[in-house]
Amino acid sequence: MKLFTAASAASVLAMTAGAAFAEPKAEVMHWWTSGGEAKSVAVLQEEFAARGGSWTDMPVAGGGGDAAMTALRARALSGNPPTAVQLKGPAIQEWYEEGVLADISDVAEAQGWADVLPAQLAEHMKCDGHWCAAPVNVHRVNWIWANADILESNGIEMPTTWEEFNAAAEKLKAAGVTPLAHGGQSWQDATVFETVVLGLGGPEFYQQALVDLDEEALTSDTMKQVFDEMRVLRGYVDDNFSGREWNLATAMVMNGEAAFQIMGDWAKGEFVAAGKVPGEDFLCAPTPGEGYLYNVDSFAMFEVEGEDAKEGQALLAELIVGPSFQETFNLNKGSIPVRTDVSLDKFDMCAQKSSEDMQADAQNGSLLPSYAHGMALRGAQAGAITDVVTAHFNSDMSSEEAVEQLAAAVANSM
Numbered sequence: 354m355k356l357f358t359a360a361s362a363a364s365v366l367a368m369t370a371g372a373a374f375a376e377p378k379a380e381v382m383h384w385w386t387s388g389g390e391a392k393s394v395a396v397l398q399e400e401f402a403a404r405g406g407s408w409t410d411m412p413v414a415g416g417g418g419d420a421a422m423t424a425l426r427a428r429a430l431s432g433n434p435p436t437a438v439q440l441k442g443p444a445i446q447e448w449y450e451e452g453v454l455a456d457i458s459d460v461a462e463a464q465g466w467a468d469v470l471p472a473q474l475a476e477h478m479k480c481d482g483h484w485c486a487a488p489v490n491v492h493r494v495n496w497i498w499a500n501a502d503i504l505e506s507n508g509i510e511m512p513t514t515w516e517e518f519n520a521a522a523e524k525l526k527a528a529g530v531t532p533l534a535h536g537g538q539s540w541q542d543a544t545v546f547e548t549v550v551l552g553l554g555g556p557e558f559y560q561q562a563l564v565d566l567d568e569e570a571l572t573s574d575t576m577k578q579v580f581d582e583m584r585v586l587r588g589y590v591d592d593n594f595s596g597r598e599w600n601l602a603t604a605m606v607m608n609g610e611a612a613f614q615i616m617g618d619w620a621k622g623e624f625v626a627a628g629k630v631p632g633e634d635f636l637c638a639p640t641p642g643e644g645y646l647y648n649v650d651s652f653a654m655f656e657v658e659g660e661d662a663k664e665g666q667a668l669l670a671e672l673i674v675g676p677s678f679q680e681t682f683n684l685n686k687g688s689i690p691v692r693t694d695v696s697l698d699k700f701d702m703c704a705q706k707s708s709e710d711m712q713a714d715a716q717n718g719s720l721l722p723s724y725a726h727g728m729a730l731r732g733a734q735a736g737a738i739t740d741v742v743t744a745h746f747n748s749d750m751s752s753e754e755a756v757e758q759l760a761a762a763v764a765n766s767m
């Protein structure tokens with residue numbers, strides 16, 4: 354029996370198990386192309402390679418993923434979808450309804466996902482009761498980032514109300530500092546808008562307006578106040594904001610060219626990738642008001658032919674939810690692990706705050722899906738709202754006109 358070496362045992366096994374030993378392969382479509390994002394996705398590529406996988410990268414630049422989703426539709430229409438795609442929120446179920454998503458329940462059950470994922474977030478990963486996506490993280494959307502030196506030298510504290518924010522911005526403007534770094538792309542306008550809806554209206558109003566699409570909420574005085582504040586914020590951005598990518602807006606805060614940015618915590622990934630330290634170089638605080646807007650990145654696997662591709666999908670799903678990846682990836686990405694059993698010891702004060710608030714908000718019913726990042730609504734409804742938000746931000750449309758257009762656009766999109 355001694356003659357039967359480990360190597361030959363492995364090859365006999367490989368022969369008998371046949372296809373199960375195919376080399377795992379994956380073509381992965383994502384939109385993680387900024388500094389912090391690229392560092393984060395590299396963690397997955399390395400873990401995949403370490404397990405014998407071969408990865409074909411399919412990055413589609415463009416924050417928020419609009420360009421990636423257009424590329425995905427083109428690939429899927431031509432009958433040749435990537436094996437794994439960064440996909441989130443109700444878009445997962447929309448693709449499932451097209452009959453093109455693979456069932457990854459085998460991996461999810463073998464790895465005990467149900468025991469380590471918060472139930473509310475796990476629901477987004479299910480299609481007709483089975484697992485159809487693997488969650489990567491929890492990004493919080495309602496954050497303000499600030500340049501610590503600028504605030505200090507102008508005698509400004511991190512604002513805790515929108516009034517305080519406006520007062521700080523006026524002071525900065527008078528001192529010749531751009532108050533708000535912003536990129537004029539519709540998803541960035543939507544990102545700011547939803548934090549104002551939450552902040553001025555409160556969690557219940559946010560739910561009614563941007564999750565339930567309640568007409569009364571959409572046309573309410575509160576919504577008019579939200580558009581009033583959007584008009585005020587428009588006065589705080591620099592002249593070159595149109596079309597700017599979000600990470601360039603983050604760089605403005607980093608380099609002292611602007612004081613604040615309202616953006617999800619992928620912005621922190623940029624600060625950290627540039628060696629900046631929270632609490633020293635930059636500050637983080639939730640946008641004024643209560644509640645937590647979550648944005649969970651996840652990957653869905655598309656139905657593909659070939660054992661190697663299927664092996665690749667199973668391996669990716671296993672790694673993505675695995676504790677080691679969840680820690681390293683999220684340290685780079687700015688988000689927190691979606692698994693509840695990963696220690697946050699190595700994470701910074703912003704991540705700790707995110708995690709504490711998430712737990713408290715989950716208890717209070719104020720842990721809410723981000724509409725701007727595709728967690729709350731189907732594509733048509735979300736797109737209808739964003740069109741109005743952007744049209745308002747880039748014109749002199751009144752708040753009255755904006756709420757009318759908002760209600761009409763939502764009604765037309767149903």
Ligand code: BGC
Binds near residue numbers: 390619648649650
């Ligand atoms: C994604 C993040 C990404 C950001 C900017 C968000 O929608 O969830 O992972 O970093 O867009 O591209």
